[in-house]
Amino acid sequence: MDDRWLNTRQLATWVRLTAVLELLPGILDSQLRRDSGLTHFEYYVLAMLSESPEMSLRMSQLAARTNATLPRLSHVVSRLEGREMVERHHGAGDARATYARLTETGWQAVREAAPGHVETVRHHVIDALTEEQLDQLGEITEAMLERLDPDEKLGPVYRRHDS
Amino acid sequence: MDDRWLNTRQLATWVRLTAVLELLPGILDSQLRRDSGLTHFEYYVLAMLSESPEMSLRMSQLAARTNATLPRLSHVVSRLEGREMVERHHGAGDARATYARLTETGWQAVREAAPGHVETVRHHVIDALTEEQLDQLGEITEAMLERLDPDEKLGPVYRRHDS
DNA sequence: CGATGGTGGTTGTCGGAACAACCTTCGACT
DNA sequence: AGTCGAAGGTTGTTCCGACAACCACCATCG
Numbered sequence: 001m002d003d004r005w006l007n008t009r010q011l012a013t014w015v016r017l018t019a020v021l022e023l024l025p026g027i028l029d030s031q032l033r034r035d036s037g038l039t040h041f042e043y044y045v046l047a048m049l050s051e052s053p054e055m056s057l058r059m060s061q062l063a064a065r066t067n068a069t070l071p072r073l074s075h076v077v078s079r080l081e082g083r084e085m086v087e088r089h090h091g092a093g094d095a096r097a098t099y100a101r102l103t104e105t106g107w108q109a110v111r112e113a114a115p116g117h118v119e120t121v122r123h124h125v126i127d128a129l130t131e132e133q134l135d136q137l138g139e140i141t142e143a144m145l146e147r148l149d150p151d152e153k154l155g156p157v158y159r160r161h162d163s
Numbered sequence: 164m165d166d167r168w169l170n171t172r173q174l175a176t177w178v179r180l181t182a183v184l185e186l187l188p189g190i191l192d193s194q195l196r197r198d199s200g201l202t203h204f205e206y207y208v209l210a211m212l213s214e215s216p217e218m219s220l221r222m223s224q225l226a227a228r229t230n231a232t233l234p235r236l237s238h239v240v241s242r243l244e245g246r247e248m249v250e251r252h253h254g255a256g257d258a259r260a261t262y263a264r265l266t267e268t269g270w271q272a273v274r275e276a277a278p279g280h281v282e283t284v285r286h287h288v289i290d291a292l293t294e295e296q297l298d299q300l301g302e303i304t305e306a307m308l309e310r311l312d313p314d315e316k317l318g319p320v321y322r323r324h325d326s
Numbered sequence: 327c328g329a330t331g332g333t334g335g336t337t338g339t340c341g342g343a344a345c346a347a348c349c350t351t352c353g354a355c356t
Numbered sequence: 357a358g359t360c361g362a363a364g365g366t367t368g369t370t371c372c373g374a375c376a377a378c379c380a381c382c383a384t385c386g
Binding site (some may be wrong): 005006009010011012014016017018019020021022023024025027037044064066067068118121122124125126128129133134135137138139140141142143144145147148149153 | 168169173175176177179180181182183184185186187188190205207229230233234281285286287288289290291295297298299300301302303304305306307308309310311312324
């Protein structure tokens with residue numbers, strides 16, 4: 001057979017992966033929007049900020065940690081700023097740098113949204129798999145990310161947390 | 164620890180999975196748009212039609228096979244119709260039914276787009292994994308889809324193709 | 327110190343997706 | 357037959373993401 005095509009097994013896996021790619025984001029989005037009025041991406045932005053020192057991060061770093069482009073992030077932060085969940089500020093160093101900081105309102109929003117979100121993730125992903133499969137998925141996504149993000153421009157989050 | 168939260172291992176896997184969810188669709192989209200002027204979803208629609216008898220499918224079936232809602236599909240088909248890649252027609256049976264059929268132009272478009280797309284998929288997914296991992300991914304996605312699409316409303320594509 | 331390329335970030339525009347409302351047709355029940 | 361609920365599709369609006377252009381600031385070198 002032609003080497004440039006996919007065999008039956010590969011194709012079946014690929015088809016299912018595209019289905020997941022199509023369905024999962026929608027599920028995450030709609031749960032969060034329904035229950036907390038937040039996009040999954042907005043939630044992720046807030047969550048990353050909440051885990052950072054001073055609850056503040058440079059735009060470019062925040063973009064890296066959320067796998068987003070800078071323009072996209074800028075828009076989202078503006079929206080969140082309008083809802084008073086984050087605020088921009090400037091630090092002492094590089095005058096080009098802009099920082100986003102979580103406000104009290106934002107902090108509260110994440111805390112309230114988190115349980116429902118985690119529950120959704122649990123139900124649709126974690127609990128659907130055996131422990132072994134979850135480990136396998138960890139390795140698989142790591143391998144894929146080496147291709148998807150070859151220069152590791154994005155956060156150091158991908159690096160193995162091994163001993 | 165609180166059972167309702169994720170442990171370190173689970174969290175790491177989940178974080179990477181969200182990264183894949185964020186990055187992979189963008190890569191597929193931009194490759195196809197750049198090289199063929201098609202969205203990944205548009206490509207998928209055309210591809211599904213091309214594999215169907217008479218290169219024609221009922222809207223609802225096509226929606227199922229592409230994991231899309233009917234409104235979304237309707238809009239996309241309208242666009243593709245404007246580019247003369249598909250055409251709508253009505254069959255003999257149910258008068259509510261609308262069918263979408265691939266035109267010669269559309270058929271040509273898929274054939275030209277396919278190699279580049281497959282190459283992208285190969286590079287970013289298939290070749291990034293060992294054969295064993297690919298099999299594991301097949302099982303994993305299958306398990307996840309049972310949660311994501313519990314009623315199997317979507318195409319029968321997910322069903323195991325086993326003996 | 328002045329010019330020049332590069333980086334960090336923002337803004338504007340345009341296309342696509344979600345959601346809701348709507349219209350038509352089918353099927354069942356009376 | 358007449359009604360009523362449900363299914364199949366379409367249309368309209370609103371919002372979000374991608375992309376390109378742009379501005380401000382830094383760094384290097386003349």
